[in-house]
Amino acid sequence: MLRTRRVSYLEGLRYQGKESMLAWVLHRITGLGILFFVGTHVVAAFFLNAIGDNISKSVTLWYESTPFQIFIYFCVLYHAFNGLRLVVEDFYPPVLRYRRELLWLQWLIFLPVFGLPAFLMVLSLFSGSA
Amino acid sequence: MVHKYDAIIIGAGGTGLMAALYASRGVRVAVLTKMYPTRSHTGTAQGGIGAALGNHEEDRPEWHTFDTIKGSDYLADQDAARIMCYEAVDVVYELEHMGLPFNRTEEGKIAQRPFGGHTNNETRQPVRRACYAADRTGHMILQTLYQQCIKQHVTFFNEFQVLDLIVEDGLARGVVALEITTGELHVFHAKAVLFATGGWGKVWQITSNAHSLTGDGPAVALRRGIPLEDMEFFQFHPTGIYKMGILITEGVRGEGGVLINNEGERFMERYAPTIKDLASRDITSRAIYLEVREGRGIDGKDYVYLDVRPETANKYFDLDGKRNPDGTPRRITAADIRAKLPDIADFTRTYLGIDPVTQPMPVQPTAHYAMGGIPTDIHGRVVMDEENTVLSGFYAAGETACVSVHGANRLGTNSLVDILVFGRRSGIDMMRYCQEADFTPLPDEPEAFAREQVESLRARPEGGERVADIRSQMQRVMMDHVAVFREQPGIQEALDVLSDLQERYQRISIDDKGSQYNTDLLEAWELGALLDIAQVTAAAALNRTESRGAHSREDCPKRDDAEWLKHSLAYRAAGRIELRYKPVTIVDYPPKERVY
């Protein structure tokens, strides 16, 4: 018999965790998102400058399109705020008594800080200045 | 499969673990439990463990001894009670050294709280004797002992159900157990066997006891010709959560809680004028029953309120003139209640939606503790008859045994004292015995009887009686007729129903015929144990024509020391129950009338 039973990623996601589990899922996804897209961007910039191939050019153009920028902006900002909460919790554990409040506070700050620039970006997309 | 150990311990609650800690210092020991050790019912003990440490005010082990004997309605063996109360101090310190996180006093000593029946013998006022760790003292004892067992590398066989005791020619030689996970039978060959299997509250409908408390140990012993002592005495705890039976610790009353009837009256003043709500459990349970019978239950139903709201508690502190040691009036706040009784608050919130700080709790008496059990001497050795003949190699301790330190009624906190003191004593004596004795050979096919029991249950044809039906009928009839109040016709009716149920038990069928983790089969087997125990209890209750402690006969309301100051011994032979009697050991305290 297996010593333990492996829980697949999807099976795990079916677990009804609270807001905090969602925060963790988002933290992972946004982290991987940043790493993947920023990494791609760096590599594309490298090849664009070194070789000047068309794939790199289109990657770069795609990357710099407003919708994609909004997505990356979401990833960075969410990852940053959530990460900041984790740092505070790890360095000052007594604050964990108020973990739910912290999570809500985080969303409360995150939404306008993300929403306003995102709104401006959308606006500039429609005004065609991008 | 055959295993060979010097000593085998059945049950991993406080008794089993304590005995294992001591015995395993000298000999090879294995502990069998039908669950995991930390699931044992010791863990649900709440209020505290009694020991005359005197950390708050003067207290002496001899007062504890007298309180125990008085609480027992003079049926306790006084030599055993004395040993228990004197060694209690020692085991509490030992537990503390093992790491048990007791609450503390300002000076950093173990904190103590008052409990029912524990008094200063000179002033007759309640004394703070129960050492506690919040309201999870039993939980901490169980955890601490298990931790020490891990440290000491004690061998455990988890989820092994004991089915039979191997005894031949007056010598215990081991046990047969079923490995629940695989369904395999195992033979444990040993020089000494300790039964520490706990109680059998599941005989009754409303009980504070766990589903696992089905009296397996005593039933196995009974089937092997060993008598059971004082089975008519089963304690009903006055404060179980209404309908569910979940226990609300006496510590609530120790902290100032009072019992209130539907007229808002603190009725215990009438039943125990001196110590009121902290009277011993048999008296308090009967008082609740009487209030209910006279129509003073809340809403006319069969429960009363346990009220520990600060305003109520403080009101009665003032009326009683209760003071702190420094002379200031005693007070309790909402924060104190939450800090000292967190689990109670949790239970009532979960199961009743009630916060004890703002609302009173609905309570009724609940089947709680077996004073009787397998008869033993003060070393935990099982004795077979009126002459106290020892059955070599067989030990019993804890709730499953009857030393007897609790007599007809156990005082609050003394269960934990009992399991630890006599767990330790039997562990020590088993080690001595195992070092002196040799293994005796096993009989041929030692597992035959156990195999027959299991196979016959499995082989029953489909469509027979259901285990759950028989069990609930047994629980109802015992609740109706062999509970707090008893009288001859009722007990007789219970006995008739029980023998009918025994007959129907022969026709039960189980759904699960498999071998792996077959809880259907186990429940059927456990029901057999329960029925045997219920019959013995009712038979012993019918015979005892007096009222003493927890055994309260309405047709014989007086205690009768001339006729009945003796222990009962119930044997079962050829399906019939035979009762014999043996004298009570009286040392220092001749029986007196019992007033609180």
Next chain:
Amino acid sequence: MAQGEPMQVKLKIRRFNPETDKKRWWGHYQAEVEPTDRVLDALHYVKWHVDGTLAFRRSCAHGICGSDAMLINGRNQLACKVLIKEVGRKITVEPLLGLPVIKDLVVDMEPFFEQYRAVKPYLVNDDPPPATERRQSIEERERFDDTTKCILCAACTTSCPSFWARSDYLGPAAIVQAHRFIFDSRDQASQERLQILAESNGVWRCRNIYNCTEACPREIQVTQAVAEVKREMMRRRV
């Protein structure tokens, strides 16, 4: 009050019998219960009146023994501490995640207890004990009060995504037990325990997901305990 009309609930239970089944399957049952009954009562109803082959663990039935932790409606809970009225008429019950299933709702707890034993869950104090108690102030006692409540039900560890991902992670329950001794003023082995927990399978795997804290039936601040252990490591190292 413990009153209410009897009602029908639908139970969907994850079944598996190693002797007859190749795969796990869903059993569908009806149970008659009262709103103030526990989920455990509904399971008992099924076992006692409908299908006796259903296997699950239970003992004390009021949240102290820790036998009946299971996945109820997608969350780890004790079946004896969840009332029907809290979960509604449709109840899904599965065995705990991450531990091997023995039968139906019964899982093999041995890996869990192995993790528990790995953190030296016992008081170590080699000084000869005094004749009476070792003194401890009320504040020192309060420091580790929360983690003494643990009943080893495994609800926390088996709700932890880090444990699901890698079962060699010691898991929140073991860390809670370690915490109980690390912060006990009478203990002398906290350094050893911290070293065990500093391993790659130790506290650093905790990602502050709080599933453990949400799952704990004893309302232990599990994540806080883990964070306090991390903090203690930082304090001693840096």
Next chain:
Amino acid sequence: MRFRSAGQGSALEYYLWLFTRLSAVFMLFIGAFGIIYANLAGGRLTMDTPTQYRWGFFPIYWHVQNSDIPDVFPNWSNSFWRVYGMIFLFIAAVHGFNGLRIVVEDYVHRPILLLLAKGLVFVLFLFVVGAGGVVIFELF
């Protein structure tokens, strides 16, 4: 016993854990500093919002390809900003790829695959830092 007692691996795990947290805070400051500086230097007038943010996080003057104002701050092409960019890139890459390693450790279980995957993560890390370095210092 399946669980080892204290060994060599533990210190690295601790320092990476600590680094992740400290670098996170550090990067927050860098990001804030960049955005504020970009605005003080007049970015609000000359750049659209995405460009400004992008620039703020990584103020290399040619960072933005798809902009019709590529050379607003040619003076940013000095060594200070290059070193600043390089440090930021390196710290971000360690933070990010260490995170990826943790994810890989969580979800790759076969020992050989795990070793390969971790090797691949390390190679990718080196490549991104290298490529980033080439781009920042314009070593074409």
